[in-house]
Amino acid sequence: MLDKPNFFDHFFDEKGPLASHLSNYQKRDGQVQMAQFIDESVTLKKTVVIEAGTGIGKTLGYLLPLVRQNKKIIISTATKNLQEQLLEKDFPILQKALKLNFNVSILKGRSNYLCHHRINNHSKMFFSKADASIFSDVEGLLKKTNTGDVAELKKNFSGNITHAVTSTSENCLFGDCKFSNDCFVNKARRRAHSAEVIVVNHHLFFSDFFNENDDANNLLPKSDVIVFDEAHNLIDLAMLYSSKVFSSLKLNRVLDDLINHLKNSVIGLENFSMIFNRYNFSISQLLDLVKDEPQKISLYKLSQLTTFKDHLIEIMNNLEELINAIKEPGFINKDIDASIKELNNFIELLKNIINPSEKKNALWLEKFNNSISIHITPVDVKGIFSKTTASNDSMVFTSATMTTNNNFDYFKDLTGLKDIETRVFESPFNYEKNALLHIPMGLPNPNEKDFFSSLVDYAYPAIKLNKGRTLFLTTSLNGVEQVANQFEFINNRNADTLNILRQGMLPNQLLIEEFKNSQNCVLIGSFSFWEGIDLIGDNLTLLIIDKLPFKSPDDPIVDAKINLLNEKDFFMKSQIPMTTLLMKQGMGRLIRNFSDKGVAILGDNRIQKKYYGKQILKSLPPFQLVEDYNQVLNFIEELR
Structure with a gap:
């Protein structure tokens, strides 16, 4: 058997096992070094943080040493799309190259699996015409699916349909459900527990983490190693998923369920109509009170905070009155009991909003068309990661964008992880030759x-x-709209027009496909297009970024952080690193393989004029910086 360094060199060699399964394969020294580093670190049960530059091949770089060591592995990715990519692309290649079969299971959150009980309960409920059509498709899928994965329908679900056909940890009947043996969530959990590698997304990982003392809700098994892929946005996601949220829309759906259950029970609805009327009035008053407030706002900035809280107290009293009125006659069945538990959870949330006990939480409001949500978001999540590292032998955090100002200090500060190994493996791409940056x-x-x-x-x-x-x-x-409007103005005065695609015209993935298949095309997008998309070769040769992506100080999370630090410290300790990581992600859209060439134009010259600009600039991929616009045009001419 080859020793470890020789094994990795041989496997990734241009004449090695991997090369025969990939077209146009090129060896990347950084990938070999990354695999060796992870292999050594896992052997020594260390936690490591790795920046693997674009093109390194980080996925196979961490998979190979972990599979080789026969570890029980959990891989947490940023999105469900990346989960599918691992399952359908990366693992099959690795299995063929190693000539080794190992059991891989993909595990998603509850809202991704059909629920027999809820579909059965909602089969006679009224839906819109569009929802009724999709509900009929769901009933058809239920009869033939093996996994119950809603993605098999390849259709977008409205919130009403998702609520009607999937369960939550609050409304699941667990072992009391007559469909428990056929439950798709239970089946997925059993597959995960028997697998050697489990692939999840960050949302599920954190949901599971916060349910760690609830065996009925836990989906993930114990593992030897956890890999966080695309770990650059892990902190924001940890804050998001550790939030507690009061949603008026979700509350209304729970009450709709309860009404349906009461109608079908011996209790009936007759005794509760006045309570529901009072609740509806309280909710309408609450929504009317905030109609002129910004879409997102910290609660303490509300113009009528005292009145706002008074309405919340009224709603809480309505719910308590309803629960007591239902309990009084007895005869509560399991579905009604589950609804009551959900209402009690809402009451506890309202108590925490009205009288917050934790000072390091952001309390903020978000408005929608006919509903609101109130969030209790912790701004310090250090304890999550120290607790996670303590319960696993090894952890790997990796992304193409982990460092700011050429160090890992920002990541260490946010996670509280100090005793960790860090390493940067540079991109193999020749940025200075193949890419220009013009400001x-x-x-x-x-x-x-x-x-x-x-x-x-x-x-x-x-x-x-x-x-x-x-x-x-x-x-x-707003920037998307203004840019699109200016292109429309230019198109109207020119015969030779550009094809303009803008975020919101179609689902993002369809927009990307349209962009790839169109001529003379400009795709305009906001933050959902700054990362996670691959436009390789001639599909994309010009990248334009409007300005440095500073987080607004009016953002409720940012506002809460500023109140914990003085503003000057926040700007340099948090704002600049956040902006740097986003810029690295955005710039990373341009050069995706060895043969890619292109130009990036950044419309914000503060990156050169301001004192903080040099720190951001030196963290970006080393594109050749050019001042002369004619040089840009000449470079583009050579690409044609």
Whole structure:
């Protein structure tokens, strides 16, 4: 048997086992070194944090040493799409190259699996025409599916349908359910427990983590190693998934369920109509009170906070009155009992919102068309990661964007992880030869009214010369709209028009496919397009970023952090690192393989003029920085 260094060299060699299963394969020294580093670290039961530059091949770089050591592995990814990619692409390649079969299971959260009991309960409920059609499709899928995965339908579910056909940890009947033997969640959990490798997303991992003392709700088994892939946004996700949320929409759905259960029980609805009327009035008053507030706002900034809390107390009293009225006659069946438990959870949430006990939480409101949600979000999640590392032999955190200012200090500070090994494996791509970065110096300030129109006008000659093939990234949906409007204005005065695709026209994945298949095309998108998309080769050769993606100080989470630090410390300790990581993600869209070439234009010259700009700039991929716009146009001309 080959010793470890020789094994990894041989496996990743251009004449090795992996090369025969990949077309146009090129060996990456960084991938070999990464695999060796992880192999040694896991042997010594260490926790490691790795920045694996774009093109390293980080997925196989961490999979190979872990599979080779025959460890029980949990891999947590950023999205369900990345879960599918691991299952359908990366693992099959590794199994063929190693000539080894190992059991891999993908595990998703409850809302991804059909629930027999809830579908049975909602089969006679009224839906809109569109929802009724999808519900009929769900009933058809239920009869033939082996996994119960809602993704098998390949359709987008409305919130009402998701609520009607999937369970939550609050409304699941668990062992009391007559369908428990056929339960798709239970089947998925059994598959995961018997697998050698379990692939989850960050949402499920944290949901499971916060239910650690609830065996009925726990889905994940114990493991030897946990890998967090795309770990750069792990902190934000940990805050999000550890939040407690009061949702008026969710509460209304629970009450709709309860009404349905009462109708079908011996209790009936007759004695509760006045309570429901009082509740509906309280909710309508609450929504009316905040109708002129911003979409997201910290609770303490509400113009009528005292009145707002008074309405919350009224709603809490309505729910308590309803529960007592239902319990009084008795005869409570299991479904009614589950609904009461959910209502009690809402009451506890309301108590914590009205009289918060924890000072390091952000309390904030988010408005929707006909509903609101109130969030209790912890801004310090250090304890999560120290607890996770203590319960596993080894952990691997990896992403293409983990460092800021060429160190891991920001990640260490946010997670509280100090005793960890860190390593950077540089991208194998020749950025200085294949990519230019141009920063116009004469544009208006990014906050000025004519900034977007000026940036589009400035970049237009490059876009036309490039025949589209342009991704235009903005830092807000308002930016998407203003950029699209300026392109429309230019198109109206030119015979040779550009094909403009903007976020919101179609689902994101369909927009990307349309972009790949179109000529003279510009795709305009906000933050959901800054990461996680691959546009390789001639699909994308010009990247435009409107401005540095600073988080707004009005954002409730940012606002809460500023109140824990003084503003100057927040800007340098948090705002600059956050902006740096987002810029690295955005810039990473341009060069995706060895043969890619292209130009990036950043419309925000603060990166060169301001004192913090050099710190951000030196953290970005080392594109050749050019001042002369003619040099940009010449480079594009050579690409044609």
